[in-house]
Amino acid sequence: xxxxxxxxxxxxxxxxxxxxxxxxxxxxxxxxxxxxxxxxxxxxxxxxxxxxxxxxxxxxxxxxxxxxxxxxxxxxxxxxxxxxxxxxxxxxxxxxxxxxxxxxxxxxxxxxxxxxxxxxxxxxxxxxxxxxxxxxxxxxxxxxxxxxxxxxxxxxxxxxxxxxxxxxxxxxxxxxxxxxxxxxxxxxxxxxxxxxxxxxxxxxxxxxxxxxxxxxxxxxxxxxxxxxxxxxxxxxxxx
Amino acid sequence: xxxxxxxxxxxxxxxxxxxxxxxxxxxxxxxxxxxxxxxxxxxxxxxxxxxxxxxxxxxxxxxxxxxxxxxxxxxxxxxxxxxxxxxxxxxxxxxxxxxxxxxxxxxxxxxxxxxxxxxxxxxxxxxxxxxxxxxxxxxxxxxxxxxxxxxxxxxxxxxxxxxxxxxxxxxxxxxxxxxxxxxxxxxxxxxxxxxxxxxxxxxxxxxxxxxxxxxxxxxxxxxxxxxxxxxxxxxxxxxxxxxxxxxxxxxxxxxxxxxxxxxxxxxxxxxxxxxxxxxxxxxxxxxxxxxxxxxxxxxxxxxxxxxxxxxxxxxxxxxxxxxxxxxxxxxxxxxxxxxxxxxxxxxxxxxxxxxxxxxxxxxxxxxxxxxxxxxxxxxxxxxxxxxxxxxxxxx
Ligand SMILES: Nc1ncnc2c1ncn2[C@@H]1O[C@H](COP(=O)(O)OP(=O)(O)O)[C@@H](O)[C@H]1O
Ligand SMILES: [Mg+2]
Numbered sequence: 001x002x003x004x005x006x007x008x009x010x011x012x013x014x015x016x017x018x019x020x021x022x023x024x025x026x027x028x029x030x031x032x033x034x035x036x037x038x039x040x041x042x043x044x045x046x047x048x049x050x051x052x053x054x055x056x057x058x059x060x061x062x063x064x065x066x067x068x069x070x071x072x073x074x075x076x077x078x079x080x081x082x083x084x085x086x087x088x089x090x091x092x093x094x095x096x097x098x099x100x101x102x103x104x105x106x107x108x109x110x111x112x113x114x115x116x117x118x119x120x121x122x123x124x125x126x127x128x129x130x131x132x133x134x135x136x137x138x139x140x141x142x143x144x145x146x147x148x149x150x151x152x153x154x155x156x157x158x159x160x161x162x163x164x165x166x167x168x169x170x171x172x173x174x175x176x177x178x179x180x181x182x183x184x185x186x187x188x189x190x191x192x193x194x195x196x197x198x199x200x201x202x203x204x205x206x207x208x209x210x211x212x213x214x215x216x217x218x219x220x221x222x223x224x225x226x227x228x229x230x231x232x233x234x235x236x237x238x239x
Numbered sequence: 240x241x242x243x244x245x246x247x248x249x250x251x252x253x254x255x256x257x258x259x260x261x262x263x264x265x266x267x268x269x270x271x272x273x274x275x276x277x278x279x280x281x282x283x284x285x286x287x288x289x290x291x292x293x294x295x296x297x298x299x300x301x302x303x304x305x306x307x308x309x310x311x312x313x314x315x316x317x318x319x320x321x322x323x324x325x326x327x328x329x330x331x332x333x334x335x336x337x338x339x340x341x342x343x344x345x346x347x348x349x350x351x352x353x354x355x356x357x358x359x360x361x362x363x364x365x366x367x368x369x370x371x372x373x374x375x376x377x378x379x380x381x382x383x384x385x386x387x388x389x390x391x392x393x394x395x396x397x398x399x400x401x402x403x404x405x406x407x408x409x410x411x412x413x414x415x416x417x418x419x420x421x422x423x424x425x426x427x428x429x430x431x432x433x434x435x436x437x438x439x440x441x442x443x444x445x446x447x448x449x450x451x452x453x454x455x456x457x458x459x460x461x462x463x464x465x466x467x468x469x470x471x472x473x474x475x476x477x478x479x480x481x482x483x484x485x486x487x488x489x490x491x492x493x494x495x496x497x498x499x500x501x502x503x504x505x506x507x508x509x510x511x512x513x514x515x516x517x518x519x520x521x522x523x524x525x526x527x528x529x530x531x532x533x534x535x536x537x538x539x540x541x542x543x544x545x546x547x548x549x550x551x552x553x554x555x556x557x558x559x560x561x562x563x564x565x566x567x568x569x570x571x572x573x574x575x576x577x578x579x580x581x582x583x584x585x586x587x588x589x590x591x592x593x594x595x596x597x598x599x600x601x602x603x604x605x606x607x608x609x610x611x612x613x614x615x616x617x618x619x620x621x622x623x624x625x626x627x628x629x630x631x632x633x634x
Contacts, residue, residue: 054547054628075551081627082549093544093631097255109244110549154548 002028007060020046022216033188035204036197038213044197048166052087053077065161086155088165092147094139101135104154125153145176165196181206182230249562263530264570266523271571273516275578278599284591298462300493315454322458329474331467336362337455345413347400355438358446366461375407375422386444390418394425416449524614531618543630555623563615571607
């Protein structure tokens, strides 16, 4: 599903050269639920941005769902982001003036899905994250947890090969965090491949596998012994 | 992403800052307003020019006695007979009417007036379509042949001499001669005034009799059609030179030449306005570009989000291009409306009827979108080539 070899990212500024990632190797199989942990500045976000094709590595290879994305031009990367990747950000990144429904429609707009089909699928995705009653709300009219659920619905709507989440609970209170983790676990149970960055140990324990970063290197890659299972509040009913 | 979606997205973008969008439009509004006003007035003046031409006889030309650069004015030797002979000389000539002018004071029963009297023949109304009999009648061929003392007044002169009274049958005197009023003509208002508007017409034979004039001052010739006009001119000149044993003696001028001056005057006006409109549009375009650049910067994060979700270069480019085009088109629409208003207002002062054409509206819309696209290109490109992660991180 996801093969990364010798991935390196070097940032060059006027004063210093810095390796945010250095010779990282990872293989993730279809249907895995991986948590990425590590101290601040260890390169987790940099790594996720490479995986999400939001940025290009300095060197190394990255094959996603059979596609060697390092060979792709910008338009090819855009297509991979659109079709293969669902990205959930810490700060939600919803369009502030668009309703939930419209936000979820966005990836399908760029995929060229017709309007009726798009509406249908966006509604289904919102229902899937328990927001069937909040379709016409704008982000400002939603709580943090609800915003993140809109973002998850948006990330899933084009049925991506992989769901990437960079500190999705970082801006949420603990109750909302648990709800979001319940959704991720449910999605995982349905077969979605998930990579999730967090610096909270208990959040990481919801995954099956934990990879630890330090100074741009992977220092640990292990199975989770005692998995935690989140239960959704009655509001969040996954279908 | 399809075009409809791009439009919707663009409209949403404009909607977020309506006041700024409106301010941005002002340059475009002024520019398009000028363009529309110029075209509308230009069309109007073109139309009234053509109307004038029709009124004065578009296929007419006049023969004058020539002007010699060394000797000055040449003496006219044209005669009434020349006028009668001309139509027989060329199949391209329909009518030829002689004119002899006389200036003096005409006296009525109560008042006198300075006026110009044109001695002419029975065919005058055929070569001067702007004249209409409104009372009585025009003089006949027989009256011209016999040199009868009859006179036809223009409405203006009749009013000056008689006030509201009926002038028909009244006797007028001028110098030692006198004539009976048999008709009144209305002269259509002309932008190009031929100086005869406060005048009168009488049989040229009678005028020559009482003034001792043997010659005529001009002959107005009506060609059969526009196409044959040049040929008719040539044949007239050739014939008159031969008949009078002259060389290059006569000056021939068409009404169109006489009106030429007015046309070039309105041409200058058009140029001045067009330059002003061009400057306004350019400044407006720069304004649009500036605001689009601001908008791109402000919406960097939005662009990042769209790119993260799979928007390609072309999608973002199209979104911002359409946005800048719509701003310009709205500005253009307002400009068109104001331009029509300006033209209607200005037409009261420059005495040109406004004439709105579909072409001008199409041109205005074309211009607006072209400006929107042209000045939107750079900002749109700037937005579209943003690196997704840099755009997302932008604070
Ligand atoms: N755009 C950038 N330019 C320069 N250095 C950067 C940039 N982004 C991140 N870094 C540096 O790379 C390192 C890893 O950052 P990051 O991946 O954000 O860490 P984490 O998400 O684990 O906290 C940090 O030292 C950070 O300062
Ligand atoms: Mg980070």
